Amino acid sequence: MNATHTPRIFSGIQPSGGLTLGNYLGALKRFAEYQDSGLETIYCLVDLHALTVWQDPAALIEQTREAAAAFMAAGVDPARSILFNQSQVPAHAELSWLLSCVARVGWMDRMTQFKDKGGKDRERVSLALYAYPALMAADILVYHATAVPVGEDQKQHLELTRDIAAKFNHDYGVDFFPITNPLIEGAATRVMSLRDGSKKMSKSDPSDASRINLTDDADTIAQKIRKARTDADPLPGSMEGLKDRPEARNLVNIYAALSGEGTDQVLARFEGQGFGAFKPALAEVAVAVLAPITSRMTELKSDPAEIDRILGDGAERAEAIARPIVERTKEIMGMIRSRG
Ligand code: AQP
Numbered sequence: 114m115n116a117t118h119t120p121r122i123f124s125g126i127q128p129s130g131g132l133t134l135g136n137y138l139g140a141l142k143r144f145a146e147y148q149d150s151g152l153e154t155i156y157c158l159v160d161l162h163a164l165t166v167w168q169d170p171a172a173l174i175e176q177t178r179e180a181a182a183a184f185m186a187a188g189v190d191p192a193r194s195i196l197f198n199q200s201q202v203p204a205h206a207e208l209s210w211l212l213s214c215v216a217r218v219g220w221m222d223r224m225t226q227f228k229d230k231g232g233k234d235r236e237r238v239s240l241a242l243y244a245y246p247a248l249m250a251a252d253i254l255v256y257h258a259t260a261v262p263v264g265e266d267q268k269q270h271l272e273l274t275r276d277i278a279a280k281f282n283h284d285y286g287v288d289f290f291p292i293t294n295p296l297i298e299g300a301a302t303r304v305m306s307l308r309d310g311s312k313k314m315s316k317s318d319p320s321d322a323s324r325i326n327l328t329d330d331a332d333t334i335a336q337k338i339r340k341a342r343t344d345a346d347p348l349p350g351s352m353e354g355l356k357d358r359p360e361a362r363n364l365v366n367i368y369a370a371l372s373g374e375g376t377d378q379v380l381a382r383f384e385g386q387g388f389g390a391f392k393p394a395l396a397e398v399a400v401a402v403l404a405p406i407t408s409r410m411t412e413l414k415s416d417p418a419e420i421d422r423i424l425g426d427g428a429e430r431a432e433a434i435a436r437p438i439v440e441r442t443k444e445i446m447g448m449i450r451s452r453g
Contacts, residue, residue: 118291122147123258125157125199128173128180129166134325134403135314137187138301138370139264145188147262147296154194155256155431156184158424161199161206162249165242166230166317178420179410183327185423186409197427199252204435208251209244211442215281216247220273226266250274254290255435262296265303266313271295285445301370307341310359331404335396338364343388350384352376361388364395371398 124144126136148154158180163173177198189196199205221227224246231238249270253261254277261271271293278290306312306323314324325334342360349355355362368391369376383391413420443450
């Protein structure tokens with residue numbers, strides 16, 4: 114079915130706080146790599162998604178600029194990719210409404226992210242937190258994106274996007290929306306919390322010690338890795354030996370993803386050694402990769418007007434692709450368009 118659609122990559126990150134090592138390895142690093150794939154790449158700071166939980170307005174502006182700086186510092190080049198913030202392209206919200214008329218409540222009820230984030234307080238969370246996956250489907254489909262690089266946690270939302278596209282095409286008898294492929298690849302598609310190997314590293318975790326922030330300095334990174342929860346056993350020679358050791362497995366995965374080595378290669382070097390030796394080596398690799406990114410972010414953040422200009426320029430380029438797609442969607446659905 115995708116044969117008729119030009120290959121195009123879209124992905125986004127919420128500016129709902131400072132970005133983490135999980136966002137870097139699961140998303141940003143790969144966003145930069147896809148720029149060399151020859152495909153058109155569109156990257157978005159999904160500020161409308163961030164609003165699904167309370168955001169202080171002044172802080173949200175700073176977080177959005179900081180996230181834009183993180184994208185660029187990680188290698189996203191606004192000349193080669195389209196980089197913008199979602200709220201500057203109204204077609205996202207418009208298509209979201211149209212697609213929420215296609216999506217079924219039963220599909221939304223199955224979304225584990227809503228269950229996790231809504232928790233016991235589900236009656237009191239925003240309506241938008243529940244509708245979030247319809248907006249995410251719109252983010253992707255408004256560009257007819259054929260592939261979306263994401264971390265493992267977003268797999269279910271991508272499946273929902275495919276279901277919405279297929280139902281729209283079926284209901285209206287068209288081959289209009291592509292059936293988007295998730296790109297979940299690499300050694301770190303799910304970076305786990307440093308405090309709990311069963312929870313994903315997240316920017317909204319109340320414990321700062323659970324994550325490495327892209328703004329952390331070398332000492333903070335080393336300290337967080339030193340204090341990361343582990344066990345007392347030495348490292349085995351293969352990943353099979355880490356099957357029931359989630360915290361240890363997480364640190365080895367992080368090492369491999371940062372160094373670009375395979376996990377077996379890493380374990381071959383550290384086999385038989387304890388975390389007293391492994392953690393300082395991991396901290397060294399982490400600082401070597403992250404320090405240049407952090408320092409480039411600081412430079413970029415010192416010129417907020419330039420960041421805003423880049424986002425505005427990206428939004429205009431994004432709008433030029435999205436507007437005809439949303440207009441055509443409305444036409445297919447039977448909306449009159451008679452304005453001059
Ligand atoms: N721990 C992670 N490991 C690998 N990939 C991750 N991603 C997030 N955390 C990890 C990937 O980063 C992209 C952007 O995610 P997001 O910020 O839009 O939302 P999220 O997945 O909900 O990320 P957080 O950090 O957990 O945000 P909060 O705490 O605000 O909800 C996605 O591709 C995601 O897979």
